[in-house]
Amino acid sequence: MIIVYHKNNRISKVISVDKSEISFAKNKSIAFGLIQLAERFPESKLVWCHSDYQEVLNVEELNLIMHHNKMILSYNPSERNYLGPKIGYVEESLFIRVNKNVTYPTWQMSSLVGCVHTSILRATKETIKRDSCFDYYLNSIAKVCKPQGLLCYSEPRLLKKHFLVSSPKASVFTLFRFIKQHYKKRWIVMMFLNLIIYERQFPLGAFLYAYFFKNRKKNKTDLDAIKVNSSLKVIVNPTMDVIIPTIGRKDYLYDVLKDLAQQTHLPIHVIIVEQNPKQDCVSELDYIYNEIWPFVIKHTFTHQTGACNARNLAMSQVESEWVFFSDDDIRFESDLIGRVFKGIEQYGVLCLTTTCLQVNEYKNNFHIHQSNIFGSGNSFLRADLLKKVSFDKSLEFGYGEDTDFGLQLRNLGVDVISFPEISILHLKAPIGGFRIKPTFEWSKEEIQPKPSPTVMYVKFKYNCKEQIGRYKTTLFFKYHKHQNIKNPIRYLIYFNKQWQKSIFWANELKKRA
Structure with a gap:
């Protein structure tokens, strides 16, 4: 196991698990230094840690926490991650609103503390640029490699004690760049539109700036050669x-x-x-x-x-x-x-x-x-x-x-x-003969709620407000062409009434839960 301590976006010290010091490239980016170490130690776990967390790094449990090689872990005690909640305007998944109290699946990585096997870094060497911003680099690795089988987690057990340390936060320009490099092109437009609608912002410069960057997902990163054999024993009695x-x-x-x-x-x-x-x-x-x-x-x-x-x-x-x-x-x-x-x-x-x-x-x-x-x-x-x-x-x-x-x-x-x-x-069998179509309390409403109040209930329970905004915008466009109301202004007014009706009934469901 190799431990890399860093501060001010530069590596400050590298040691092995037995605390012997290891030489490293000075005045280079942290990403550059990590790749260099990955080449020198091809079969090691590589830990990064902000210098302020050096005394509370949970070295003793790292092998237990990272129990196989196809994982990347990090942790930021702050509620705000590097890209911030606005990334929810383009991604509705469960990986955005992170529960910081448990081991939680997310591709949102942090430079403050984390761990990855060097084989992962070597596999991404040719497909992911070694960005000068360490947070951007880590988020890019996780976002690109997660669909390829890399398991990505926010892991509070990396630290023995939690306290806040200042960490980089992505600017709106960086956010648009990240979207362009890791999502389909249409989401750049959707982000721009959602910021206008929900934030009253008009980031035209950031929107145009993003088009200077190429999408990183087109260059497939192959992780198949990295074998998984967990050290955890989760089966006691295979019944x-x-x-x-x-x-x-x-x-x-x-x-x-x-x-x-x-x-x-x-x-x-x-x-x-x-x-x-x-x-x-x-x-x-x-x-x-x-x-x-x-x-x-x-x-x-x-x-x-x-x-x-x-x-x-x-x-x-x-x-x-x-x-x-x-x-x-x-x-x-x-x-x-x-x-x-x-x-x-x-x-x-x-x-x-x-x-x-x-x-x-x-x-x-x-x-x-x-x-x-x-x-x-x-x-x-x-x-x-x-x-x-x-x-x-x-x-x-x-x-x-x-x-x-x-x-x-x-x-x-x-x-x-x-x-x-x-x-x-x-087989998707036909509905059984005894089934009775349920009648909901909102079924007789003159204006029918959209989406279904049960869907809205779950979204309010688990999604951040930016993700709900994204859902509202996409739902508006999705159903516009299926409506009898073709005038967009009239449809918008009617859609908002449906949306508010759904919120009302979702809150009623919440009261009864």
Whole structure:
């Protein structure tokens, strides 16, 4: 392990883990110095630390914290990151509003303290310029390499004690440059427009300045040669329970049970919550009792419909160390659970999600990566976490319960890692025969809320105001061409009324949560 201390955008000292000093390039940028060290020490962890944090750097736990080589970690105790919240005007993802109290997935890096394996720096040597600003360089590496499989985190455990130290903040010119170099061209225009609308700013100079820079994502950085073998031991007892909410899909559910029965690594319990709103009916799942299954089936029959309630009921019955969130209309190979356990062990993760594609759908990312979503029909989770999370019943029959559940996990410090090579087929079965279309309180409103209040509820819960502004702008343009109101001024007035109505009902949902 090599530790680089820096101050005033220059390296001040380099030492090894045994505290022997290492020579370095003086009067060069920090990025230049790091690449030089990466060449000299090709199989080392490389730590950077602001000189003011030298006494509180958590050297003792670094190997535990950075448990495999395809990670980059950093931490800034300040609520404001280098690029600032305005980056939310172009990116709506969960990686923008960072929870600084837990290990949180984000590509937003900090120069104050961090750690990366030197193999990552060597892999980016030809594709990412060694910027004079160290913060810009780190953010660029993470933004470019995250889709290629680099796992990026804000990690508070890097420091034994947290206190604020002055750190660089990107100017509006730098912000526009970053957008041009790391996003599609249209987002430069969107940023310019959003700053006019929501900030009453007109940064024409920064807007034009950005066009002098080339996009860095066009030069693909290959990280495939960097192997992952986590030192974390997250599996003690490789047992799996499966939870399946179902309603009116008897034949499809039977196929799911048959696929589970063929697993090379069998589940212990399959927990089925069957819903039917008809008060005078009984279960139609006769095969649960008429056939012999190689696992215990826990069957709950309820007249109360709703996937949130059903999953919460099932979660309360889990006994194994791990749980598989399944749908009642999926198909999968016999080695699914076995491959999942291998992936969990290799990466040392607590939550894994698979590819879940419909017929004639194709995956667009072939790298194991940090997922933007949590799929409640194709995800695997360590069961002890079920005591800390639940499906929000305020979102019952609406949209966003999966997103909310996944964000609850991330705000506990649990990342969701996607394994594209592990695949589940989603048949997207027709709606079950017992389902009743839900009626919401806002269904009779003369002006219908847009977006759905459940979507707005989740966005207000987890997004920053800049991300909500971005969403509003894109929603306006997305639906304009589908409206009967073609006059843009009249449509804007009507759209704002719909938006305010959505906010009203989102706040009502919040009161009841």
